[in-house]
Amino acid sequence: MRLLKFFFLSIALSTGLQTALAQTAxxxxxxxxxxxxxxxxxxxxxxxxxxxxxxxxxAADKSEFVTQIWLAATDGSSNYQVTFGExxxxxxKWSPDGSMIAFTSNRKDNRNQIYxxxxxxxxxxxxxxxxxxxxxxxxxxxxxxxxxxxxxxxxDDEEKNNRGRNDFRWVNENIKLARLYVTPxxxxxxxxxxxxxxxxxxxxxxxxxxxxxGTRIAFAHVTGPLADLWPSSDVSVVNVASAAVTPFAASxxxxxxxxxxxxxxxxxxTVTEMPTRWAxxxxxxxxxxxxxxxxxMPLSHDGQPNILAWNADxxxxxxxxxxxxxxxLYGADINAGTIQMMDSQDAVISAPFAGKDxxxxxxxxxxxxxxxxxxxxxxVMESRAVSNANADYAKxxxxxxxxIKWKSRDGREIEGLLHYPNGYQAGQKVPxxxxxxxxxxxxxxxxxxxxxxxxxxxxxxxxxxxxxxxxPRGSSGYGTEFRRANIKDWGFGDFDDLMTGxxxxxxxxxxxxxxxxxxGWSYGGYMTSMIITKTKRFKAASAGAxxxxxxxxxxxxxxxxxxxxxxxxxxxxxxxIYSKHSxxxxxxxxxxxxxxxxxxxxxxxxxxxxxQLYSALRRQNVPTRMIVLPRQPHGPQEPKMQxxxxxxxxxxxxxxxx
Numbered sequence: 001m002r003l004l005k006f007f008f009l010s011i012a013l014s015t016g017l018q019t020a021l022a023q024t025a026x027x028x029x030x031x032x033x034x035x036x037x038x039x040x041x042x043x044x045x046x047x048x049x050x051x052x053x054x055x056x057x058x059a060a061d062k063s064e065f066v067t068q069i070w071l072a073a074t075d076g077s078s079n080y081q082v083t084f085g086e087x088x089x090x091x092x093k094w095s096p097d098g099s100m101i102a103f104t105s106n107r108k109d110n111r112n113q114i115y116x117x118x119x120x121x122x123x124x125x126x127x128x129x130x131x132x133x134x135x136x137x138x139x140x141x142x143x144x145x146x147x148x149x150x151x152x153x154x155x156d157d158e159e160k161n162n163r164g165r166n167d168f169r170w171v172n173e174n175i176k177l178a179r180l181y182v183t184p185x186x187x188x189x190x191x192x193x194x195x196x197x198x199x200x201x202x203x204x205x206x207x208x209x210x211x212x213x214g215t216r217i218a219f220a221h222v223t224g225p226l227a228d229l230w231p232s233s234d235v236s237v238v239n240v241a242s243a244a245v246t247p248f249a250a251s252x253x254x255x256x257x258x259x260x261x262x263x264x265x266x267x268x269x270t271v272t273e274m275p276t277r278w279a280x281x282x283x284x285x286x287x288x289x290x291x292x293x294x295x296x297m298p299l300s301h302d303g304q305p306n307i308l309a310w311n312a313d314x315x316x317x318x319x320x321x322x323x324x325x326x327x328x329l330y331g332a333d334i335n336a337g338t339i340q341m342m343d344s345q346d347a348v349i350s351a352p353f354a355g356k357d358x359x360x361x362x363x364x365x366x367x368x369x370x371x372x373x374x375x376x377x378x379x380v381m382e383s384r385a386v387s388n389a390n391a392d393y394a395k396x397x398x399x400x401x402x403x404i405k406w407k408s409r410d411g412r413e414i415e416g417l418l419h420y421p422n423g424y425q426a427g428q429k430v431p432x433x434x435x436x437x438x439x440x441x442x443x444x445x446x447x448x449x450x451x452x453x454x455x456x457x458x459x460x461x462x463x464x465x466x467x468x469x470x471x472p473r474g475s476s477g478y479g480t481e482f483r484r485a486n487i488k489d490w491g492f493g494d495f496d497d498l499m500t501g502x503x504x505x506x507x508x509x510x511x512x513x514x515x516x517x518x519x520g521w522s523y524g525g526y527m528t529s530m531i532i533t534k535t536k537r538f539k540a541a542s543a544g545a546x547x548x549x550x551x552x553x554x555x556x557x558x559x560x561x562x563x564x565x566x567x568x569x570x571x572x573x574x575x576x577i578y579s580k581h582s583x584x585x586x587x588x589x590x591x592x593x594x595x596x597x598x599x600x601x602x603x604x605x606x607x608x609x610x611x612q613l614y615s616a617l618r619r620q621n622v623p624t625r626m627i628v629l630p631r632q633p634h635g636p637q638e639p640k641m642q643x644x645x646x647x648x649x650x651x652x653x654x655x656x657x658x
Contacts, residue, residue, distance in 0.1 A: 026396065026459040028646035032056050032452045032639045035389040036065075038351050039091055040361035040373045042074065043098045049074055049361050050092040050101055051373045053081075053389050056452075056639035063640035069103055072386040074359070074375045079387060082117065083124070089115070091136070096143040102127070104134055114146060116185065128183060130195065135178050136207070141214045145184045147198075147240075149205045152176040175224050177204040180217065182240060198238045199245065206233065207257050211264050211289070215240055218248065218258035218267050227604070228559045230254060231276045235269055249287060249294075252276075259307055261314040265289055266334070268317055270305060271296075273480075278565045279441055279487065280304060281480040284317060286334055297332045298339050303480040305330070309354035318342075320352055322477035324415055325403055325445045346403075348445045365448045367401035367417070370394055397422055398449050399461040406504035408473075409496040412485070415478075416470035416501055417444055418510070422462050431657040432466045432511035434502055434538075436520030436527045440474035440490065441483050454521060454544055454597065454636060454645040465653070468505050472497035488567050490581050491530040498527065499535070513537075515657045519649060521545050521597075522605060522634065529583035529613055532592040540656035542595040542649050545605045545634060548613045549584040551575070556606040587616045593623035595652040597645055599632030625652070 033056055040051040054067040067088040072079040083089035087107035094101055099119055104112045112134045114127040127146065128134055131153035137146050153176075154162070161167050180199040187193055198217065199205060208219035216237050223232045234250040235258045249255040254272040261268070267289050270282040281303035285294040297317075305319040308329075317332040327349035329342045345364075350371075352362040358378035365371035370390035376383030399420040408414050421430055435455060437444050450458040457467055471477060472494040474486035486494050505511040517540045520528045525546030532541050547553050551571045554563050563578075564570050571578040579585035594617055598610035610626060617624040627648050629641045636642045 026398075026450065026456070026462040028456050028459060028643045028650070030393075030396075031450055031456050031458060031646065032642050034370055034393055034448070034451050036452075037363045037371050037373055037387060037389055038067075040351060040353055040363065040375070041092055041094055042353065042355040042359045042361050042375065043094050044096065044356055045098050046355065046357055046359045046377070047074060048072065049373065049375050049386060050082075050094065051361075051363075051387065052090050052092065053387075054088075057086075058639050063638045065637070065639065069101070070387065070389075071101075072373070074377075074386060076384065076386055093137070093139060095139055096141060102137065102139065102146065104137065106133075114148060127185065127193065128195070130181075132176075138208070138210055140182075141210055141212055143185070145182055147180060147182050147208060147210060147217055149178040149208070150181055151178050172224075172226075175226075177202065177225065178206070179203070180205045180208060180219055180238065196243065198240070198243045200243075201245065203236070204229075209259050209267075211260050212262060213264060218260060220256050220258060220269070226558060228561050231272070231561075235267075248291065249285075255285075256282075257307055259310065259317075260289065261310045262312055263314040265314060268307060268310070270307065273299075273303070277484065278562055279474070279480075279484045281483075284319065284332055286317075295334060295337065297334075297337065299480065300330060300339055301328065301341070301479060302477055303483070304476060308352050318354060320349065322443050322445065324477050325417060325443075325471070327445070346446060348447045365446075365451075367419070367446045367449050368398050370448045370450060393450055396450065396458075397462075398458050399424060401446065401449065404501075404504065404508075406500055408493070408500050410493070412473060412493075412497070414470060414472060414497045414501060416468055417446065418505060419449060419457060419461055419467040419469070420510070421464045421466055424466070424510075427509060429512040430464055430466050430510065431515035431517065431653075432468060432502065432505055433460065433517040433519060433653060433657075434498060435467050435469045436498065436518070436524035437469070437471070437475070438520070438522035438524050439476070440472075440486060440494070440523040441476050442523070443471055443475045443477040444469040445477070452639075452642055454642060455519060455649060456646040459646070459650060460653075463650070463654070465657075466505070466510055468501055468511075470498055470501045472501075486566075488577065490566065491527065491534075492581075494527065495530065495534060498531070502537075515539060517541065517653045517657050519544070519653075523547070525605075526583075528594075530581075530586075532590050532594060533583050533586040536591060538592055540593050540595075540653055542597065542652055543610070543613060544597040544645070545599065545602055546583075546596070546609060546613060547605055548582065548609045550578040550582045552612070553605065553609055554578075556608060558603040584612050584616060587613075588620075590617065590620065591622055593652075593656055595648060596624065596626040597629070597648065598626070599629045599634060599636060599641075601631055602634050604634040 036054040038052045067090045069083040089105040092103045102116045115124040117124040132150040135149040137148035183195045203221035222229045231254045233254040235248045235255045237248045238245045258269045268286045271285040273281045284297040287294040302321045308318040326346045328344040347366045350363045361375045372385045373387040374383040399422045402418045516538045518538045519542035521544035525543040528543040529546045529548045596610045596614045598607045614626040
């Protein structure tokens with residue numbers, strides 16, 4: 001079968017680091033201005049690519065990230081913005097004939113609706129106008145209609161009660177679901193568009209795909225919108241004309257992300273291995289479109305395939321997944337039942353798209369080059385950058401990043417990223433910050449160090465710090481066994497992986513053992529809180545959204561099945577294992593100065609977890625501060641709140657490590 005063998009081949013940005021400015025000051029304010037690029041979509045004729053640019057908008061009374069759509073020629077001859085305004089426009093998708101781009105925007109009443117922009121000119125036309133907010137959408141194969149998901153709106157009585165402050169609610173009752181709808185592109189004789197609901201039953205639709213003939217839609221659905229319910233995912237098929245729904249894949253496994261083959265004969269999807277675990281492992285299953293026993297593909301390298309596209313001949317599937325600190329492209333041969341790695345990049349590849357006639361597009365970034373959109377064509381040209389959203393930042397100096405490996409105490413090999421200070425000279429011993437990722441099934445990859453978030457890596461590096469970002473056992477990118485190697489062992493084997501990594505950087509002559517810090521968010525915050533109960537080698541710590549008390553976390557978080565799966569017991573059945581692995585039950589005697597950071601609207605790790613750590617440290621007279629980020633969920637979503645988190649981290653470590 002023909003595969004996009006050259007999907008990831010790319011050339012450096014023309015600005016490159018060879019033309020880097022001698023020295024420009026990195027600050028949190030600079031880093032929050034890095035633009036995020038996404039959803040590149042190549043036109044059917046291969047001449048243009050639509051993509052999105054997300055950037056910070058700040059004023060005295062404003063702090064938000066706004067997304068707009070850009071359009072570039074695939075030959076690099078043009079690149080310009082096509083949507084404007086104070087509200088976001090996102091998720092651009094070409095009509096099948098290439099004459100229009102549909103997208104979603106919240107420009108009216110702050111609710112996402114579908115809009116269509118005709119490339120011949122004119123204002124964008126609003127297509128949907130529901131009381132609910134549109135999620136995802138797809139053009140029908142003939143380009144005459146749309147399928148889309150929309151969340152149930154509030155009833156008239158609910159809106160009235162909200163206005164009258166009679167807005168009490170019952171937990172996990174009257175849940176609003178995302179349902180599947182269709183609507184035509186053209187208005188009817190009455191000047192209106194009929195909107196038909198295809199899924200009236202209690203199904204929360206998460207993804208869907210049209211059949212090539214436009215008569216059916218395969219869709220994945222869970223029992224409700226709560227994050228904890230992902231294992232309930234099944235796939236059904238709905239007849240577009242009659243709205244008759246037929247269950248298609250509904251086993252005890254979690255079936256997700258259905259994709260029709262171009263000939264309409266097959267439906268591919270990802271299916272969890274059994275038993276379903278939070279430390280997930282999936283295989284690609286290929287079902288006959290009429291139903292029946294699927295062809296089960298082998299387990300991929302990381303067991304987390306992201307289906308990209310079918311081959312045009314319906315014999316193979318392309319997918320991507322993490323491979324260590326980089327990204328890899330694979331091809332699954334349906335007839336042979338084999339998987340072959342097509343390419344592997346020492347870069348972070350996101351939002352990949354495969355179009356017609358061998359065209360492909362993706363967003364690429366490396367540790368020392370910011371994200372940009374790349375396009376290419378199999379067998380015709382290597383990929384090249386068509387955007388220049390971050391060209392100015394590509395000129396700014398950043399320190400060197402190196403992939404390093406070491407052996408943990410039990411002999412397991414661990415990999416991580418070591419970021420050197422700007423202008424580092426061999427033999428220098430510098431302050432080192434250990435940075436721990438979330439998850440625990442997250443993974444540190446070679447993303448741009450100048451990017452935004454809560455940890456300003458480029459700014460730290462410009463101020464003389466080295467940063468170690470390890471991928472300890474439990475991380476993704478290294479296979480299912482590695483990802484599950486911390487089952488019932490949080491804070492112990494992974495602790496050894498982290499400490500031996502720090503020891504390794506000290507032995508390299510890079511880290512000053514007397515100036516060590518540690519920081520992390522979510523599971524990284526959990527590990528930070530556990531580390532300060534186990535060792536006093538760190539002079540300062542920063543715990544972001546930390547899980548500190550597993551018992552209270554399990555009763556307040558939106559994922560109550562998460563820890564019982566990892567520790568294979570409810571806390572009432574085995575309270576000892578919950579207390580053994582919780583910082584709050586081991587907090588006596590801690591002395592490390594610790595900064596606590598938490599979003600006030602965090603449902604994943606409720607803020608009470610941060611307050612518990614802060615209060616326990618204060619009562620023991622440990623130097624501590626806690627910054628509360630109002631309105632923020634499990635990660636700060638507003639530019640000013642990200643700056644506040646970054647700046648407080650800089651000031652904390654400067655105080656204790658310099």
